[in-house]
Amino acid sequence: MNPEQHPLSGWLSEIRRDFHRHPEIALKEFRTTARIKEILSGLGARLQGLPGLETGAAAVFEGRPGGKTLALRADIDALPMTELNDVPYKSVHEGAAHTCGHDCHTAIMLGVAKQVVESGMLRQLTGRLKFIFQPAEEIVVGARRMIEAGVLENPTVDRILALHMNNELSAGQVGLYRGVSHAHTDSFRLTLRGKGIHGAYPHNGIDPIVAGAHFVAAVQTIVGRNVDPLDSAVISVGMFQAGTAPNIIPDQAQLAGTVRTFKTEVRDLVMRRLQALAESLRPSFQVEVDYRFVPGVPSTINDEAVAADLHAAAVKVLGAENVRYLTPKMGGEDFGLFTQRVPGAFMRLGSANEARGITFQGHSPHWDVDERALPIGVEIMVEAIRAYLG
Secondary structure, three states: OOHHHHOHHHOOOOOOOHHHHHHOOOOOOOHHHHHHHHHHOOOOOOOOOOOOOOEEEEEEEEEEEEEEEEEEEEEEEEEEOOOOOOOOOOOOOOEOOOOOOHHHHHHHHHHHHHHHHHHHHHOEEEEEEEEEEEOOOOOOHHHHHHHHHHOOOOOOOOEEEEEEEEEEEEEOOEEEOOOEEEEEEEEEEEEEEEEEEEOOOHHHHHHHHHHHHHHHHHHHHHHHHHOOOOOEEEEEEEEEEEEEOOOOOOOOEEEEEEEEEHHHHHHHHHHHHHHHHHHHHHHHOEEEEEEEEEEEEOEEEEHHHHHHHHHHHHHHHHHHHHEOOOOOOOOOHHHHHHHHHEEEEEEEEEEEEEHHHHHOOOOOOOOOOOOOOHHHHHHHHHHHHHHHHO
């Protein structure tokens, strides 16, 4: 397809740039939500109430009676960072920026709704389309709250699809997954309390820094000596805070880190070993130990049949040479909470353009996309709808 000749090409860019100029961070997406609802209502959608949620939206379009319900999910929140691009649609809000593509996801799914309705396609579908515009993906609480509010019910969702812009792929290319696509994303926090003392007299104190350093070093053995080499796990300590002066042993040290795994049994193993390691510091170093494992979101599992159908839709739009299967990522996505309950699939939509310097990865202050990807995303989703409900 030629995305520049797509009838919604200009509309998609305009909508995307409007969201891009006015980014809103997690759970503050008030303007974004109002704009989404305005467009959906104008297309004749039935808006679904979401008790307890101030942001985010869900809407249903009814085709012919009977059939299944297909849901399409887009995340809508921005990141708490400042954009450094010099573009006409640059964020007008200091400290908030759509530097992960959620503005694009929202525009694409609104474009799908617009095309399905205005082309008359909706009248040819048997079943229902539900559009889910999810807040707070960046702090991985939005999906859970929407599920708790009943977004997968009324009507009950039978299948769910999502996409994400990707600057590892060029515009006009698509990546999909067989099975797992994203990791379990958990974290831990450890506070060690000792006895502060002058650094010249360590024997009169209890050093939490030494205990913490031992923990950091020993953590590296959990994966290397406990996890099957054919499986995958990552444990990274990203925070170690202690002390205020070079000659004072402090009273306490605080550590925090992230845990990434694909398999539930590997996650459980890592959880047990981290707990045991933390507790071992008490008798070994005489420190008080306050350890907490903080559950995150589960891995995203792509249903085999749903992924195959989405692959077929992408091939029909772009040709087989532009569609590939990707290896799983250790990054997290709370879309995994949806795929825990409903068969689903996740697509990476190529959005890079090396000639124009559009190659920065998500969460970079220089992130941008080749907007030719927007109508491509619409067409693939429309084809997937046609194949499932048509």
